[in-house]
Each structure stands twice: as structure tokens, then as C-alpha cells.
Amino acid sequence: MEYSIKEIEELVKTIEEDKKELDYESFRKKHTGNNGILTQYLKKIIDIPNDQKAVYGKEINSVKEDVLNILEEKKKLENTYYSSKKIDPTAPFDINSNKDELQKFFTLEGSKHPLTKEVEILVDIFSSMGFDVLESRQIDDDYHMFQSLNFPKGHPARDMYDTFWTEDGLILPAHTSTMQNRALKSFGPPPIAVVLPGRCFRNEATDAGHEHTFHQIEGVYVDKNISLGNMIATIKTYLEKYLNAELEVRIQPAYFPFTEPDCEFVISCPFCNKAGCSTCGHSGWIEIMGCGMIHPNVLKEADIDPDIYTGFAWGFGVDRLTMIKLGINDIRYLRSGNLNFLRQF
Numbered sequence: 001m002e003y004s005i006k007e008i009e010e011l012v013k014t015i016e017e018d019k020k021e022l023d024y025e026s027f028r029k030k031h032t033g034n035n036g037i038l039t040q041y042l043k044k045i046i047d048i049p050n051d052q053k054a055v056y057g058k059e060i061n062s063v064k065e066d067v068l069n070i071l072e073e074k075k076k077l078e079n080t081y082y083s084s085k086k087i088d089p090t091a092p093f094d095i096n097s098n099k100d101e102l103q104k105f106f107t108l109e110g111s112k113h114p115l116t117k118e119v120e121i122l123v124d125i126f127s128s129m130g131f132d133v134l135e136s137r138q139i140d141d142d143y144h145m146f147q148s149l150n151f152p153k154g155h156p157a158r159d160m161y162d163t164f165w166t167e168d169g170l171i172l173p174a175h176t177s178t179m180q181n182r183a184l185k186s187f188g189p190p191p192i193a194v195v196l197p198g199r200c201f202r203n204e205a206t207d208a209g210h211e212h213t214f215h216q217i218e219g220v221y222v223d224k225n226i227s228l229g230n231m232i233a234t235i236k237t238y239l240e241k242y243l244n245a246e247l248e249v250r251i252q253p254a255y256f257p258f259t260e261p262d263c264e265f266v267i268s269c270p271f272c273n274k275a276g277c278s279t280c281g282h283s284g285w286i287e288i289m290g291c292g293m294i295h296p297n298v299l300k301e302a303d304i305d306p307d308i309y310t311g312f313a314w315g316f317g318v319d320r321l322t323m324i325k326l327g328i329n330d331i332r333y334l335r336s337g338n339l340n341f342l343r344q345f
């Protein structure tokens with residue numbers, strides 16, 4: 001193989017570019033890793049004709065020295081960054097990760113988390129159906145978690161939710177229904193159509209199907225003459241849009257203090273068409289969410305007259321829906337921060 005000075009010039013040009021663009025680890029991998037560009041050039045010396053070996057060796061070794069110097073410089077910069085950086089653990093994420101500052105040290109390659117993407121897709125579907133959107137809070141009070149939802153003090157159903165409490169008596173929402181009273185008040189008087197996406201927390205042991213933290217989207221619809229039929233049609237419509245499948249649906253009894261009647265919404269499995277598969281636990285059907293007609297006490301608490309208006313509400317876990325849609329079999333992956341997992345989406 002002939003030695004060509006042009007090739008080495010190309011290599012030097014790439015190195016100069018990468019020196020500006022890449023952080024330590026990406027630069028190291030690209031140039032001196034097992035399959036690195038420089039590594040390949042160094043291996044090539046065996047194939048260079050004997051009369052050109054000396055020149056080639058000299059050139060490539062000088063490039064190698066430059067690369068090692070660049071790596072040393074980058075390592076120093078990163079060490080300086082880490083040792084000088086004080087992180088405020090209570091601050092929002094972007095305060096601890098100033099983009100301009102980080103860019104001096106690292107290559108910033110980011111993408112949206114699969115859950116964020118799915119929440120956006122779902123919210124788009126609801127918007128197209130005429131729903132307003134109000135994000136839920138990540139810390140709330142007893143009134144919004146329980147009292148406004150027809151769980152008076154001492155109500156046994158309060159124990160259905162493994163609620164986290166702060167020392168000051170505040171609550172990490174165990175469901176996004178915490179927003180129902182606020183939504184009914186701020187979007188009222190009816191007609192009201194609003195979805196309430198947000199993060200929920202429960203003090204429970206984690207396994208493939210359970211997490212202490214998850215996302216929910218609550219929906220609330222109130223107007224004159226609203227029936228269970230409107231609820232079934234609405235939920236069926238957005239699920240079919242989201243899962244891009246025609247679904248058979250049914251409802252079965254459940255219990256929630258804030259709805260009457262209370263239902264569990266069940267859909268035919270979109271993957272096996274009711275034949276039975278691992279996603280539906282070989283039953284052909286998937287219980288997808290709780291829903292029901294809003295309890296008259298909940299409407300009254302939000303100054304809506306239940307003799308004039310009726311409405312329905314639902315709450316589903318975005319994680320569960322995302323898992324069904326993307327074929328993820330363990331909910332814990334979603335918050336693991338495992339890049340090999342996240343890069344698949």
C-alpha cells in the first residue's frame with residue numbers, strides 16, 4: 001500500500017475539528033479507542049512499502065503525540081470543571097447544568113425522554129379533541145388530595161393510596177385527581193373539558209409493574225346531559241388514536257370515592273386481537289384505567305350544581321400506556337437513567 005501525505009493531512013484536519021467539538025471521552029474513543037481512527041493509521045504501518053516506512057512512521061508518530069497532548073488537556077479541563085463545580089441539590093435541573101458553561105467542557109447530546117415524548121403525543125390528541133391542559137403539582141395538600149374528592153377525614157379509602165407525607169403535613173400527589181377541584185373552579189362554569197398531566201408518587205415496593213413515581217393524565221369533562229356513554233366514547237376515541245388500533249372496550253365495576261358509578265376501563269389487546277399474548281397476560285383484554293361519573297359531592301365542592309350538570313373523569317398511568325405501546329416489560333427501566341435503554345427510543 002502506498003503512503004500518501006494527503007491522507008495524513010486529512011487526519012490532522014479531522015483531529016483539529018474534533019478537538020473543538022468533542023469532550024474527552026468521545027475524542028478518546030474516536031481516535032485512540034480499539035477501532036479509533038489513529039489506531040487504524042498506526043496499525044497500517046505494516047503494509048507501507050519499506051522505503052516509505054520511515055517517513056510514514058515519523059509523520060504518524062508526531063500526530064499521535066499531538067493527540068495524546070489534546071487528551072491530556074481535555075482531561076485537565078474536565079477535572080477542573082468537576083472540582084470547581086458546586087451543585088445545589090435543591091435547585092431546578094437547568095440551574096445546575098448551565099448549557100453555555102457545560103458546552104465549554106462537554107459535548108451536549110440530548111434527547112427527550114420516552115415518557116416526555118408520549119405525554120406530548122397524548123396531550124396533542126386531547127388538544128385536537130378540544131381539551132384544555134393544566135399540569136398537576138408535585139406537592140399538594142390534604143384538601144386537594146382527599147377532602148375535595150369526597151374523602152373526608154377518617155375515610156377508610158384514604159388508606160387505598162400509599163401516600164408520602166412531608167413533616168409539614170403536605171402530600172406528594174398519589175394521583176392527578178388532586179387537580180380536579182382546581183380545574184373545575186378555574187375552567188368553570190361548564191362546559192369544562194380539561195386534561196391534567198403530572199407526576200404521582202406512592203410509597204410502595206417496586207417491581208416490574210410498580211414504581212414509586214409515575215406519570216398520570218387525568219381527564220375531566222362536565223356539561224349538561226353528560227352520560228357514561230359519552231365517557232366510553234371519549235376514552236375509546238383517544239385510546240384508538242394513541243394506539244393506532246381499533247379497540248373493543250368494556251367497563252367493569254371498581255371503587256373510587258370521587259366517582260359514582262366507578263369503573264375500570266378495559267380494552268381488547270391491540271397486539272393479539274384477543275387471542276392472548278404476554279402483553280395482556282394471555283387474557284386478550286387489558287385493564288387500562290379507572291374512570292367514572294364525577295361524584296355529586298365533588299361537583300358541589302367546586303361550586304357546580306349537580307342537579308344541572310354531570311360529568312365524567314378518568315385517570316390513567318402514562319408509564320403503563322407507554323410500556324404497552326413500546327413493548328417495554330419492566331417499568332423500572334423508565335427512570336433508571338440507563339442510556340442503553342433510553343437510546344432505543
Ligand SMILES: [Zn+2]
Pocket residue numbers: 269270271272273274275276277278279280281282284285
Ligand atoms: Zn394480547
